[in-house]
Amino acid sequence: MNKILIIDDDFAVQTSLQLLLQQAGFQVKTCDSPAAARELIPAYKPTLIILDLNFSIETSGEEGMKALKMLRSEFPEVLIILLTGWGTINLAVEGMKLGAKDFLTKPWKNDHLLQSIRTILDLEEKTERVSTRKKLDQKFDFEHIVGEDPKLLSILETIGRVAPTDAPVLITGESGTGKELIAEAIHQNSKRRIRPFVKVNLGGISATLFESELFGHVRGAFTDAKSDRIGRFELANRGTLFLDEIGDLDLSSQVKLLRVLQDRTFEPLGSSKSKTVDVRVICATNRNLEEMVSQGTFREDLFYRINLISVKLPALRERPIDIASLATYFVDNLKVIYERPQLKISSKALQWLQTLVLPGNIRQLKNLVEKTILLSPNDQLEITDFQKNITQTNTAPKSALPEVGTLTLEEMELLMIRKAMSFHQNNISRVARSLGITRFALYRRLEKFGIPYSEE
Numbered sequence: 001m002n003k004i005l006i007i008d009d010d011f012a013v014q015t016s017l018q019l020l021l022q023q024a025g026f027q028v029k030t031c032d033s034p035a036a037a038r039e040l041i042p043a044y045k046p047t048l049i050i051l052d053l054n055f056s057i058e059t060s061g062e063e064g065m066k067a068l069k070m071l072r073s074e075f076p077e078v079l080i081i082l083l084t085g086w087g088t089i090n091l092a093v094e095g096m097k098l099g100a101k102d103f104l105t106k107p108w109k110n111d112h113l114l115q116s117i118r119t120i121l122d123l124e125e126k127t128e129r130v131s132t133r134k135k136l137d138q139k140f141d142f143e144h145i146v147g148e149d150p151k152l153l154s155i156l157e158t159i160g161r162v163a164p165t166d167a168p169v170l171i172t173g174e175s176g177t178g179k180e181l182i183a184e185a186i187h188q189n190s191k192r193r194i195r196p197f198v199k200v201n202l203g204g205i206s207a208t209l210f211e212s213e214l215f216g217h218v219r220g221a222f223t224d225a226k227s228d229r230i231g232r233f234e235l236a237n238r239g240t241l242f243l244d245e246i247g248d249l250d251l252s253s254q255v256k257l258l259r260v261l262q263d264r265t266f267e268p269l270g271s272s273k274s275k276t277v278d279v280r281v282i283c284a285t286n287r288n289l290e291e292m293v294s295q296g297t298f299r300e301d302l303f304y305r306i307n308l309i310s311v312k313l314p315a316l317r318e319r320p321i322d323i324a325s326l327a328t329y330f331v332d333n334l335k336v337i338y339e340r341p342q343l344k345i346s347s348k349a350l351q352w353l354q355t356l357v358l359p360g361n362i363r364q365l366k367n368l369v370e371k372t373i374l375l376s377p378n379d380q381l382e383i384t385d386f387q388k389n390i391t392q393t394n395t396a397p398k399s400a401l402p403e404v405g406t407l408t409l410e411e412m413e414l415l416m417i418r419k420a421m422s423f424h425q426n427n428i429s430r431v432a433r434s435l436g437i438t439r440f441a442l443y444r445r446l447e448k449f450g451i452p453y454s455e456e
């Protein structure tokens with residue numbers, strides 16, 4: 001049984017938490033100071049500690065932070081959840097940086113607290129690593145997600161593991177890398193799957209629209225509000241809310257979002273009646289939120305609230321081994337839709353597709369395949385069929401170097417190797433010669449980038 005220790009100098013808080021957690025099946029002890037906790041922990045060996053940051057002797061929270069530092073350094077294996085008031089939420093953010101697993105604001109909601117504890121314990125327990133696609137498919141439902149690149153497999157492993165918990169997930173990655181697909185897969189593999197998956201695109205949304213869209217409004221709340229409207233939070237109740245382009249949200253909306261994520265309550269625009277919801281939140285963005293936090297354009301507390309788990313999807317150019325299976329998958333789907341059962345891609349064309357620079361990632365590859373199918377009368381699609389549908393900017397740079405900042409040196413190296421492989425039809429000696437390296441050095445790089453080859 002998991003053991004919990006509550007550290008709080010308020011007797012009322014101690015008893016109410018103890019009662020709640022015991023009823024939920026945990027073994028619980030309480031103490032009223034960090035010093036007492038230090039005595040107790042070695043013998044009691046709690047799995048998780050709930051630490052109140054605001055001891056009543058002083059309200060700045062400094063005492064609580066000192067306690068957290070002590071606990072992290074002396075008992076690093078114990079999981080810690082912080083309790084804090086709204087006034088000191090910045091301390092909780094500092095606490096997350098020091099290794100606390102989550103923070104809750106007072107007054108806490110019992111079910112929210114229990115959910116947070118269970119999620120954190122669950123995540124700690126299931127650390128088993130699965131490595132092959134086959135194994136993952138036996139355990140989870142990733143039906144529409146194609147790919148075997150190790151970077152993708154490790155992402156699928158993570159989302160499979162966290163899907164059943166209520167942990168918020170932040171998905172980052174360039175446009176078209178499959179963020180929405182991953183969000184859907186998390187929902188699909190969770191116990192919320194029979195409930196709604198609601199998507200909201202926050203890109204370019206104004207502050208008023210944000211409120212009425214997410215929280216709903218009552219009739220007359222503003223000039224155009226002719227009738228009541230249910231917000232997306234309520235629609236997603238007991239399901240999953242997918243907030244796309246979270247990095248585009250303005251600061252005043254960020255604070256409103258933080259409140260509802262903290263308290264799980266909100267008021268529709270124009271209403272004073274609070275509503276409570278049970279929603280799992282998944283966010284996505286192609287922006288760098290950490291950088292935005294340091295520039296002050298994204299709230300740090302919101303950042304910590306939404307990314308208990310974060311996954312970064314690789315760009316398609318970082319997982320070229322999946323290009324062939326993705327293209328084949330799109331053809332297999334489209335041949336049914338367009339009633340052309342004989343459609344396929346020649347192996348030369350599949351190899352050629354792997355040499356393309358596709359800044360629009362999987363979406364661009366999908367569009368290219370579809371356009372080619374629509375415009376080509378042939379059942380076997382060849383390089384020339386694809387070439388007609390791809391604009392110059394999409395193909396590998398021919399003479400000029402790409403813009404600074406668009407590619408790293410390593411990505412450039414990978415592109416040049418792929419281009420040379422394609423040009424010399426995988427003849428290793430010629431490829432090595434054209435790149436000015438030895439065959440041995442080329443093999444090493446082919447291994448590193450996971451480019452298939454046959455030894456000479």
Ligand SMILES: Nc1ncnc2c1ncn2[C@@H]1O[C@H](COP(=O)(O)OP(=O)(O)OP(=O)(O)O)[C@@H](O)[C@H]1O
Pocket residue numbers: 144145146147173174175176177178179180181182244286326329362363366
């Ligand atoms: N691994 C994959 N297997 C099959 N199809 C995929 C895969 N990843 C993405 N796709 C397809 O590529 C298209 C783009 O994916 P998606 O919309 O999820 O990307 P995104 O990262 O959310 O893009 P944006 O940032 O522009 O919103 C979709 O049609 C999706 O079904």
